[in-house]
Amino acid sequence: MKIQRCKGMRDLSTAEMTVFRLVEGICRDVCSGWGYQEVRTPTIEYLHLFTSAGTLTPGMLGKVYSFLDWDGWSGERVVLRPDGTIPVARLYTESLQGRGLARLFYAANIFIFEEVGEKTRERWQCGAELIGAGSAMAEVELIALSLEVLKKLGLKGVELRLSHAGLIKALLVKLGLSPEEQNKMFDRILDGDAEALAEVSRESPEVGNTLRPFLSRKGQSPGFLRDQRALLARSVPEISPHLDDFLKTVALLDELGVKYQINIASGAGFEYYTGMIFQLFIGKEKVGGGGRYDALIPSMGGGDVPASGFALYLDRLMDLAKSEAIVGPVARRVLVRVKSGNAMKEAFKVADNLRRAGYTAELDLDGKKTDLKWVIEVQSEVPTFTLVDNVKSRRVDFETYNEVLKQMEGEGGDKDSPA
């Protein structure tokens, strides 16, 4: 019987892992460049971290891997991390509270049960959280940071879509829904149901007529929001503060020359969002998203700390990223072969020296033909070393390791051999 991997789970092959590390490395480098520091939270958390009102939508909670662990006699369940932001907010509340501004980033796997299709149930994401800053500039920093990562990955055609959770909530109140219905509708919108808002606005014709243009139109400049404010300020005064908040961010993006599209109804994201929401698309593929979540840390007892953040979906970026664009330096590989039995110690020493010199040195274990350019054969009698060049089918003997190295360096490494 052949043992298979668990349904919905994915192996990353050696080639995929190479791309993964490169993509992750670019995320890490860019985040570090902006002053973000890496954190890692545990894979398992208490379920109640995610069930607290205002953290995850019931739609998402219905898909978490929750179970009773060895301590589960209390009846409280634990869960495989279904989201990256909430644990980081928990970590901040638990150990960084009171330290002021924190720029944190992580690369982590999250687990979401998907019933159908090819979707994998374990996904990788890289996220940045900017905790302790409530300004529009902070939001723009995150957007610029995420765009820089995508640019460094060589990705073109990135579309930035903006919405605003506070604005959506204010509109839902205006649409005359009960608090329960408002919550449900907000969750539907966040779960990606772009039709939800249009649907209720039809049911409430009076308000609907005023709001429909706002909900259906898409804007690409602060002018759009200003027009809406002029139009709605009198009939729906409640939305003004949210519109103003949104305008500040949008105006800054304009100043920086960042292109975006405003689409209020498409606010897909997390229930913990309270302000600006952004989504990143390449073609039809969503590759990341983020937003402001000022209520999350207070709800965990972490004090009145504003925060915002984003996550990029590593699995999708791996598929999209042109590997040529992100290829890093590849170590030159050399095979070290023991020609006579008692030269083993010398072979280990040569391999060790090669590694110090920046080569990848592999010991030959099976004596089979290799497709590597360089092979160094080691024997106990002089001449101790034979350098085999498989590309030029040439063999040269040397007495010392340094001569071998010199010869290889002189030939310019093994750039014609497969990496």
Add this chain to the structure above:
Amino acid sequence: MAIKIALPKGRLLRKTAAVLQKAAWGLDEYHSNMGFYRPRSEKFPDVLIRVFHEKDIPIQIAMGNYDLGICCLDWIEELLAKYPSSDLVKVRDLLYGEGALYVASTSVPGDLRQNGAPIRIASEYPNLAETFALRKRMSRFSIFPVWGAAEAYPPENADMVLLSAKAGEELADYGMVPVSKMLDFSAFLIANRNSWETKNLDKLVASICDTLPEVEKKATVREEVGQAGIKARKRAVKAAGDTVRLALPDGHQQQPTVDLLNRACIEVDDYPSETGNRRPKINIDGVTVKVIRPQDMPLQVANGNFDLAITGRDWLTEHLDQFPSSPVKELLDLKSSRVRIVAVVSRELSVDDTGGLRQLIAEREEPFRVASEYVNIADKYARDNHLGHYRVIPTWGATEAFLPEDADLLIENTETGRTIARHNLKIIDTLFESTGCLIGNAGTVSDSAKNRRIEALVKRLRAAVEDI
């Protein structure tokens, strides 16, 4: 291949038997709850019929062990709540066995979303209870899965229960008010998805459906549950902090427990109770008694809902195998209700020990199926004995009926071994011997008066046991 159908024991047996009689199935032995698990049909002699505990049927259908089954919607939804992609098709509402699932409480609860101490929900339907908690956006909750007697838990031992009742009024008898109605249910004909798509089940399905009234039942209007008209019965005042809470078992263990209490000169009024009273009075000051399922006691003691409980070592072991860090411990061997927990296979199998089992498993492709009421004991047994690629099938009694078709190994309790022999099965291993035992919480009790009471009670019971 022969068509296989799973029929329910218990609450649905009588009406299911009536439907099948109307459908002229001519069943030879599907009329009582006693020990017959393999009825035959005159009309459909080729059809393989097995009788299961109702709760087992959706699992058997979803796993594909059976093509068709009859059980109530509550158990179907309980399975689907946790495993929504199960291969189970609801074929037809059979319009009998009606009831409803209610979430109930002794008082109307406040804001469920608040942070703070977890809200405790006791239920035979833990998956649906979790769905309810998530839907209500409870931020912290603990689900206590129970084997039964959920209605006995509030208000001291649970804040809410999810239970089945014929009507909301029934809850008033338990002194509770409905918080929410989760589901109206009745008996359903269900099918395995693959069988439904590939096998010819039409004759069987038609014969059952032809007996039903033509019109489908009208969908019941979702009853908004209010508090009007139903008043919560006043509960006994909350037990003082130094009161010792003792859990006594219902079911088979009642008689040996009564004998023990008699020997210890402890009087408990109305136990066993003919009226289903779960709160009998005890003649010791500072001690209260509740009657619950022995299966549920270790978890309740671990959670500090009870200080002492009389259960079986089998259920204590089951609990500790699942939660090794649990603070529950055995205080006293009551030396009653002696059974052996054994590993059982079909007599047809040429296997006599665990070594033989391992060899058998190594030679086969499909996973090895272990059926048991003791899911965690069975799991540990399979792990400890390196049974390779195995699956544990949880059952709710009548486990002998699973061999040989629907499981390969049982972990069962037996007193004499006669039931096992009668079902053409054999014992290949004894895991341990189980007797009644008194359990308590190893965590320290801060109240010294309470501690003295616990010690005094244990001492009295110990003397009674040693008296034998």
